[in-house]
Amino acid sequence: MTNPAARFYNSVGKVIAEPQPMSIEIRVSARRLILHAFFALLLIAAGCLLVAIAAAPGPHHADPMFAGAGLFAVVFFGGGASWFALNLARGKVRGLLLTPDGFSFPTRVGARRRTLRWSQVDAFGISEVSRTRLVGFTIRSRPNSDSSGGANAEINEVAYLPNYLDAANEDLIATMAAWQAQFTPPQPAEG
Numbered sequence: 001m002t003n004p005a006a007r008f009y010n011s012v013g014k015v016i017a018e019p020q021p022m023s024i025e026i027r028v029s030a031r032r033l034i035l036h037a038f039f040a041l042l043l044i045a046a047g048c049l050l051v052a053i054a055a056a057p058g059p060h061h062a063d064p065m066f067a068g069a070g071l072f073a074v075v076f077f078g079g080g081a082s083w084f085a086l087n088l089a090r091g092k093v094r095g096l097l098l099t100p101d102g103f104s105f106p107t108r109v110g111a112r113r114r115t116l117r118w119s120q121v122d123a124f125g126i127s128e129v130s131r132t133r134l135v136g137f138t139i140r141s142r143p144n145s146d147s148s149g150g151a152n153a154e155i156n157e158v159a160y161l162p163n164y165l166d167a168a169n170e171d172l173i174a175t176m177a178a179w180q181a182q183f184t185p186p187q188p189a190e191g
Helices: 030-055 064-089 169-183
Strands: 015-016 024-026 096-097 102-106 113-117 121-129 132-139 158-159
Touching: 030 064, 096 169, 121 158, 121 169, 132 169
Parallel strands: none
Antiparallel strands: 024 096, 096 102, 102 113, 121 132, 132 158
């Protein structure tokens, strides 16, 4: 295996390749995955219980709405948990990948990844979304030439990292800000 920090020389001793930093991956938290699986199994069991109550004969026969709600819970949470487990087994559920070019992170669904260059992102910070603290960032956009916003109006997108990574939010922000500072090319001065 080649050392990525080594310089490579040609036959006359001229450097032909400088050391390249390695990529790092911040893994998905096993504790959070187990917690998600536990709640999915709990909701599947509740769905099965609702179906059993609705199907039971006798004077305590429940409303058929229970059977529909139970069947929906079994199909929705059972199918979702099965799909997630299949993607996990295939290695598609990966963590945050940092490279010199940018970073790649899983979406909420888990099977898809989004990749951004360091120069596309403004600053990283902690945002609270539905009482959950997430690492958020603003993605720079190109100027909007739409007549309603004027020639210089920009539409920026706010994105969040999923909260099931195996690192504290403050550590993620510090690590990503350091990589961004190291690998973002300087912007030309305007004016």
